[in-house]
Amino acid sequence: MNEHRRPRIFLVDDHAMFRAGVRAELGDAVEVIGEADEADAAVELITERLPDVVLLDVHLPGGGGQAVLAGVTPHHPGVRFLALSVSDAPEDVIAVIRAGARGYVTKTISGEELLQAVHRVRAGDAVFSPRLAGFVLDAFAGVAGADTLAAGLDPELDQLSPRERQVLRLIARGYTYKEVARDLTISTKTVESHVSSVLRKLQLSTRHELTKWAADRRLV
Amino acid sequence: MRIAFALMALASGVGILIYALAWLVLPLQGEDTSILSRALADRRGIRVVIAIVPVFVMVELVAGTLRMGFVASFSWPVFLAAGAAVLIRRNASEDEKVWINGELMPMLHTGAERHPGWKLVGRVAAGLVIGIGGLSVLVAGHGGDGALRSVGGALLVIAAVVVIFGPWWLSLARDLLSERQARALAEERAQMAAHVHDSVLQTLALIQRSATDPRQVVRLARAQERELRSWLFEGRSPGTIGDDAATVAEGIDVIQRQVEGDHGIAVQVVVVGDCPLTDGLRALLDASREATVNAAKWSGATQVSVYAEIEPDVVTIFVRDRGRGFEPRDVPGDRQGITHSIRGRVARCGGSAAIRSAPGAGTEVELSMPRRDRTA
Numbered sequence: 266m267n268e269h270r271r272p273r274i275f276l277v278d279d280h281a282m283f284r285a286g287v288r289a290e291l292g293d294a295v296e297v298i299g300e301a302d303e304a305d306a307a308v309e310l311i312t313e314r315l316p317d318v319v320l321l322d323v324h325l326p327g328g329g330g331q332a333v334l335a336g337v338t339p340h341h342p343g344v345r346f347l348a349l350s351v352s353d354a355p356e357d358v359i360a361v362i363r364a365g366a367r368g369y370v371t372k373t374i375s376g377e378e379l380l381q382a383v384h385r386v387r388a389g390d391a392v393f394s395p396r397l398a399g400f401v402l403d404a405f406a407g408v409a410g411a412d413t414l415a416a417g418l419d420p421e422l423d424q425l426s427p428r429e430r431q432v433l434r435l436i437a438r439g440y441t442y443k444e445v446a447r448d449l450t451i452s453t454k455t456v457e458s459h460v461s462s463v464l465r466k467l468q469l470s471t472r473h474e475l476t477k478w479a480a481d482r483r484l485v
Numbered sequence: 486m487r488i489a490f491a492l493m494a495l496a497s498g499v500g501i502l503i504y505a506l507a508w509l510v511l512p513l514q515g516e517d518t519s520i521l522s523r524a525l526a527d528r529r530g531i532r533v534v535i536a537i538v539p540v541f542v543m544v545e546l547v548a549g550t551l552r553m554g555f556v557a558s559f560s561w562p563v564f565l566a567a568g569a570a571v572l573i574r575r576n577a578s579e580d581e582k583v584w585i586n587g588e589l590m591p592m593l594h595t596g597a598e599r600h601p602g603w604k605l606v607g608r609v610a611a612g613l614v615i616g617i618g619g620l621s622v623l624v625a626g627h628g629g630d631g632a633l634r635s636v637g638g639a640l641l642v643i644a645a646v647v648v649i650f651g652p653w654w655l656s657l658a659r660d661l662l663s664e665r666q667a668r669a670l671a672e673e674r675a676q677m678a679a680h681v682h683d684s685v686l687q688t689l690a691l692i693q694r695s696a697t698d699p700r701q702v703v704r705l706a707r708a709q710e711r712e713l714r715s716w717l718f719e720g721r722s723p724g725t726i727g728d729d730a731a732t733v734a735e736g737i738d739v740i741q742r743q744v745e746g747d748h749g750i751a752v753q754v755v756v757v758g759d760c761p762l763t764d765g766l767r768a769l770l771d772a773s774r775e776a777t778v779n780a781a782k783w784s785g786a787t788q789v790s791v792y793a794e795i796e797p798d799v800v801t802i803f804v805r806d807r808g809r810g811f812e813p814r815d816v817p818g819d820r821q822g823i824t825h826s827i828r829g830r831v832a833r834c835g836g837s838a839a840i841r842s843a844p845g846a847g848t849e850v851e852l853s854m855p856r857r858d859r860t861a
Contacts, residue, residue: 373751395790399755402794406758437755438803438849439790 272387275316276300277307277333278349279326283372287320290376295383303327308336315344317387321366323350323357334364347386349374355400363468368392390457391464398436401425401467423470425463432459534568536653543646546639609649616645684712704749711742733800734759736770737793740777744789748781751788758795760856765834766800769854772838775826776804776850784808784848800854807847813840827852 274295276284279302288297298314301307304327311319311333319337321330330348337344346366350358358369367386370379371394382392393401405425425433428449435445442460446453541564619641688709695701730736734756741752762770773791780789786808793802827850828838836854 395753395755395792399757399792402757434792434794437757437794438792439753439805439807 271296272317272383273298273314274383275307275311275314275319277302277311277319277325277330278322279303279324280322283322287379291380291383292376294380304329304332304336307333311337311344312341315341317345318383319344319346320383321346321348321361323348323361323369329357330361330366331364334361334366338365345386345389347382347392355403358397359400359404359467362397362464365468367464368394369397370394371396385457389461391460393433393436393460393463395437395439398433401463402430402433402437404467423466425466429459429463432456433463436460533657536650536657537564537568539646539650540564543643546642608652612645612649614645615641615648619643619645684709684716700749703751704745707745707751708742711745730762730770732759732761733766733770733793733795736762736767737773737791737802740770740774740791743774744777744781748778750781750786752777752781753788753790754793755791756793756795760795760800763857765836765854765857768830768834769800769802769836769852772827772830772836772852773802773804773850775830776852779823779850780804780806780808780848784810786847798856800856802852803849804852805847805849810842810844810846810848812844813842 271293272295274291274297276287276297276299278284278287278300281302284300284302291297298316299310301310304325307319307321307325319333321333323330325333330346334346338346346361348358348361348366348369349372350361350369362369367389368382368391370382370392374382374394385392402425431449432445435448436442440448442453442456446456449456544564619638622638622641688705692702692705695705730739737754737756741754744750744752760766773793777789777791780786784806786806788806790805791802792805793800823840827840831838831852831854834854835857836852838853839851840848841851842848
């Protein structure tokens, strides 16, 4: 993939106002190759046009953002999704991430930050907004160390490493990846790999606490 | 005039009677018909009254069989009064209705007969057969072997009345129920409309008027967004979070609302975990509010991040901005804000505060407070 080409993005949101707003904010920095306002049409058009990044509204008529992910990701893993939402409800956000989205940002994000997030997702990295980092810390809180083995959990998948926890805390505090890297004296690339690893755990873990946490918030 | 009659009523009981008669027969001021004339023209109301008749007959019969004369003697006036009350309530003027509704339980006031002919005939026939059977048992029972037969006869008569009139009563009750549901629905809709008007429409109007002031528009939109969200997703009424925050997360919510409202700056909040407030944690929140307000006032940034993490034995709050920052050593020692409002406040309760800042690099205030309630 030519990283210098403008990212081809696709907008999925049921509010025309919001789609127009995103187009205006991102301007010439991206190429918007299509829009859809409901899940079925979105799956069809995305499959046909294969954008680099899909900006996906979590709350969508016809099954929500999850339905679009379920329709596209198994056939076209190269199409990457960035979830957008006005809802701060953790259950919705975690559901879309577990369905395969590479990150989550709130709709109040600035145009510049959104563009950065698009580039990051396109490059295959994860995008953790402070809020998502908070959700993950919350979800993975609790059982630690020895208890994990006793509970028959896979520490590779079901637990955050101390370093990952540090990284997430800093992101939750509002640090950019670059600032996290400087604070922990590691490279930005290392921060990105920690975040991607957290995303993988979030998507694959069957950890009891994660399901319980989600169920407490009406997910699953 | 009513007052005069009320006074007369005090003097003698006759006044009450005259007053009641006058109320029934005389038209109210501004109306051209009296309650009595309206009641006589009210077919549906009369139908409801007729529905009461079989109940009355049934009670009389049963009471007579069981030789309880006293029941019969007071059931006459009770049923007459019930019938009259229904007609009066239905035909009273609006004001009087409100009064009557307050004083009396709402009575049945709708009725409808929609029976397909054959079913009706069959039911009445069955009812008559059972009723005649019951009556003959009753009549025979008077001469013979006593209470057991009378009770059996009475039960048969009751069954007959229920078979004949039951569906009718049921439809009356159903009408009443559906009317009540419709009213509840209308009330709910009105409440929703009132809420949307008070919050969303008012805010939209304010935004239109301050279209030339982007900061004000952002502030209004943020405040409205948060209020709507807490209403829709968390079921909280707007304005009830207030100062009575009971947990750390609610307290942070309050800080966010106040600072965004007062200073027109976006406050981004992330909270991990939650716990009830203690004195120490209240001090921690007060200090956090001070730090957030400082950031809003002095940093020049458009956004402040507040991150709170509640762990089993400590609560830590970070307040961070990407504003102009300052050189901590250059701040004179007599400056109240940092010394008293932030450091002093948390130190008095056993907590600690650290401030990191540099010119051009923004500011971060780190506050922490041990959870004594857990260790003690």
